[in-house]
Amino acid sequence: MTITYRWRGDVDNVLLGALHADGFGHPPDGTDWRTQLERHSLGWVCAWENGAMVGFVNVAWDGGAHAFLLDTVVARHCRSRGVGAQLVAVAAEQARAAACEWLHVDFEDDLRPFYLDACGFKETSAGLIAL
Template identity: 70%
Template sequence: MTITYEWRGDFENAAVNVLHAEGFGHRTLDIDWLAQVHRHSLGWVCAWRGSRLVGFVNVAWDGGVHAFVLDTMVSGDLRQAGIGAQLVATAAEEARAAKCEWLHVDFDDDLRAFYFDACGFRPTSAGLIAL
């Protein structure tokens, strides 16, 4: 299985909407991902198996030295193959190249092993307000 990774690659909204629904357990929505990432993101990484989008991660930022991993998603039939970890590694490489000094992520407890062990994040203190 050959997977290619593309920083700021072209994609179809429908493909990301399907991945997001599958990854986050909701019905498929009609979100304009292209407009969203072009307006708010440092970049994004697409994972391709041939012409099929099989993974995606968004990298938002503050315009300075902080970047944020959002919406890491991999097609269900290809999970546990290292695609998610490579998406995040590519995001980190590109954020570093853009002179970011920090890459942040927040996640649900069931993803601790993925982000800490597979991706190399370390625990920090943080705060959250539910709005």
């Protein structure tokens, strides 16, 4: 099956909510994704297969040189097929086109091979405060 990737494509709150819930293991919470993305994002990438949303990544930014990946998710039945890496590649390409100089991501240890090996991120030191 062919998977297509769309930068700043139309987002259906129900479809994205279901994908996010499935990918992160929680019930759909009714998030108004469209409004959130339009207010806070440089853009986003959606992956589609036969009319079904099978992947998503949000590219937030500071309005300048820094972009940040959030909510990278791939439908369970599409994992290990390169969908996530292609989502990140399109996000990086579009952030570069918007004159961003840096693309940041933070992740849990089990995702280290994905982000560092499959996507080409370099390991850095960072800090985090749980709020």
